[in-house]
Amino acid sequence: MNKELEHSFVTQLEENQNIVHKICRLYTNDSDAHNDLFQEITIQLWRAYPKFRGDSKFSTWMYRVALNTAITLYRKSKRSIKTQDYEGVSFKISSEPYDDTTEQQLKLMYSAVKDLNDIDKALVFLYLEDKNYREISETLGITEVNARVKMNRIKEKLRTILNP
CATH class of the missing domain: 1.10.1740.10 (RNA polymerase sigma factor, region 2, helix turn helix motif)
Structure with missing residues (x-):
């Protein structure tokens, strides 16, 4: 090179x-x-x-x-x-x-996200990085509609985990 x-x-x-x-x-x-x-x-x-x-x-x-x-x-x-x-x-x-201390308020969220499957983890990560659904779909190799549907299901799952 x-x-x-x-x-x-x-x-x-x-x-x-x-x-x-x-x-x-x-x-x-x-x-x-x-x-x-x-x-x-x-x-x-x-x-x-x-x-x-x-x-x-x-x-x-x-x-x-x-x-x-x-x-x-x-x-x-x-x-x-x-x-x-x-x-x-x-x-x-x-x-x-x-510096792990800057993300202490997200500790619980990270813990919940770690319990998700690999693709869902990646989708949440990209969503939290303020990527739009087009960018998420390109990065993960799924359709934009699939990214939206998955994200809505993940949000509901996280709500259930975080607010039992």
Whole structure:
């Protein structure tokens, strides 16, 4: 890979790394697993980056790759996530420390969302990120109508969980 492509990737990843942190928070239970998943998603993003055509926003593409990676790894092993080394990558990404205290008021919501199935979790995450149903449907590979119907059902399920 050339330096220009590498620089472009690192810049965009640094600007959007909170997306990856939030996905990691949904699919992990401790900081070691969070860091391992962050690393694995970064590796998968780097591998896929040369194929990014720019047909969608970088963040939308990033959501899709990150969610697919998290869901795949989560399904393989619900207790621990194994990572792989990727040799030949020489860039350094400055990682912002993840501050869990800023999301304490959402702790109960995250707990309820973790009980949802993988696709529903991803849908809620994108919804909470203020993505419109078109973006959600593109990211998850479902129809816009299906995204709306699923979201309404999820809202009702969360209401039941949070207000027994």
